[in-house]
Amino acid sequence: MLKKISIILIMLLIATMVAGCGNNVQSNKMSKQVIPGNSVQKEDSPTENPKVVKKVEHDVLGYGKMQAIALYVYQDAYGAPLSWFITVDEQKMLNLGRDDYDMADINFKDIDGDKRDEILVTRGSGGSAGAGGLNVFKPGASKWKELFAAKNLFDVPSKRFKMKYTGNYKARFEDLETGLKATIPLIKERYKGSENLLPQISSWVDPISDYELKDIDGDGVIEIITTQRVIGISHPDTIALFKTMYKMQNQMYRADAVYLYDDKGLLLGQVKLPALQTSNEIKIITDIKKYSPLMSSVMGIGMTPEFKANPKESIVQYRWTTTNGDFLILGNKRAKEVRNSGEKLLWIPEFQDTSGKSDNIIITLRAEETTIRKILAETNLTIDKDGVFYYVMP
Numbered sequence: 001m002l003k004k005i006s007i008i009l010i011m012l013l014i015a016t017m018v019a020g021c022g023n024n025v026q027s028n029k030m031s032k033q034v035i036p037g038n039s040v041q042k043e044d045s046p047t048e049n050p051k052v053v054k055k056v057e058h059d060v061l062g063y064g065k066m067q068a069i070a071l072y073v074y075q076d077a078y079g080a081p082l083s084w085f086i087t088v089d090e091q092k093m094l095n096l097g098r099d100d101y102d103m104a105d106i107n108f109k110d111i112d113g114d115k116r117d118e119i120l121v122t123r124g125s126g127g128s129a130g131a132g133g134l135n136v137f138k139p140g141a142s143k144w145k146e147l148f149a150a151k152n153l154f155d156v157p158s159k160r161f162k163m164k165y166t167g168n169y170k171a172r173f174e175d176l177e178t179g180l181k182a183t184i185p186l187i188k189e190r191y192k193g194s195e196n197l198l199p200q201i202s203s204w205v206d207p208i209s210d211y212e213l214k215d216i217d218g219d220g221v222i223e224i225i226t227t228q229r230v231i232g233i234s235h236p237d238t239i240a241l242f243k244t245m246y247k248m249q250n251q252m253y254r255a256d257a258v259y260l261y262d263d264k265g266l267l268l269g270q271v272k273l274p275a276l277q278t279s280n281e282i283k284i285i286t287d288i289k290k291y292s293p294l295m296s297s298v299m300g301i302g303m304t305p306e307f308k309a310n311p312k313e314s315i316v317q318y319r320w321t322t323t324n325g326d327f328l329i330l331g332n333k334r335a336k337e338v339r340n341s342g343e344k345l346l347w348i349p350e351f352q353d354t355s356g357k358s359d360n361i362i363i364t365l366r367a368e369e370t371t372i373r374k375i376l377a378e379t380n381l382t383i384d385k386d387g388v389f390y391y392v393m394p
Contacts, residue, residue: 062116113220114394131207148253182269282377300348
């Protein structure tokens with residue numbers, strides 16, 4: 001039996017060595033691509049209980065109440081990470097797959113300007129590219145909304161980028177996805193004795209290795225800028241930096257512009273990306289942000305639509321729905337769906353709701369053109385319940 005096991009191990013070792021011999025040093029390729037997100041990839045089963053990576057106390061909901069937030073990792077028998085998860089007051093809130101990352105961390109920062117911290121989940125790789133992942137979540141009592149997750153490719157993204165040495169110490173760069181084109185000047189002295197390698201420059205762009213969080217336009221909302229190294233004749237040879245700026249739009253970060261800089265910080269080219277087209281904007285305006293049935297002076301949460309419509313769509317009605325609680329209408333009647341012309345509507349919780357459960361309540365508002373019942377715009381508002389209090393989320 002031991003002899004059979006030894007033979008199998010030897011065969012596996014030989015197979016691994018043969019597979020490794022075929023690697024191209026310049027390709028820097030890995031077998032997977034990374035899409036940071038809150039889904040767990042199927043990995044080998046962990047052999048031990050999860051290990052605490054970080055544990056802190058923070059007011060994640062902005063209620064003035066501290067909660068215990070913990071980041072855990074599942075590891076294999078050799079200590080390599082298999083997956084991570086995050087708990088709030090010992091309740092699991094988020095799962096994270098390995099995604100070829102070797103480490104993870106959590107931090108807190110108000111990035112959307114609502115005076116309430118978001119949760120930043122960072123992950124890193126120990127490889128030479130220094131690949132990093134960033135996911136930003138808006139915490140809720142029972143669910144977290146993902147605001148940002150940039151696709152990060154560990155494999156060389158040769159299908160997106162094209163690079164070619166054009167002679168005279170210049171390389172042509174093209175981003176097929178955005179249309180960005182630029183010429184990268186190469187420093188002649190850097191390639192003394194290795195000029196023959198310049199024609200071998202190919203489409204080699206590293207995964208995202210850096211994230212910069214900065215309020216560039218001064219509107220109180222943070223922009224996120226990702227950086228990727230553009231590689232020349234070998235991995236240490238950085239000839240340019242490809243950057244993508246993400247801006248908040250409709251409560252979600254979207255790519256706004258791409259830039260190419262030389263390795264000294266000189267801008268070589270940029271492309272402004274088209275914004276998400278929305279013909280109409282609609283919001284739910286509430287008269288209070290915190291409510292309890294114990295407040296005798298307040299009957300409920302007043303809600304009014306704010307709608308900027310196309311002038312041609314002047315005959316508009318509003319349809320309100322709620323997943324829990326009711327709208328109070330004429331005669332003190334309750335309804336979970338109401339149509340009106342834009343007047344203030346009062347939302348109230350269920351009768352004798354003393355469960356203390358922290359389930360999200362979703363209010364949906366649709367603006368409809370009355371003649372053909374076309375939906376002109378739609379939005380949602382979330383109410384979190386904490387004990388006897390109901391909080392309108394930003």
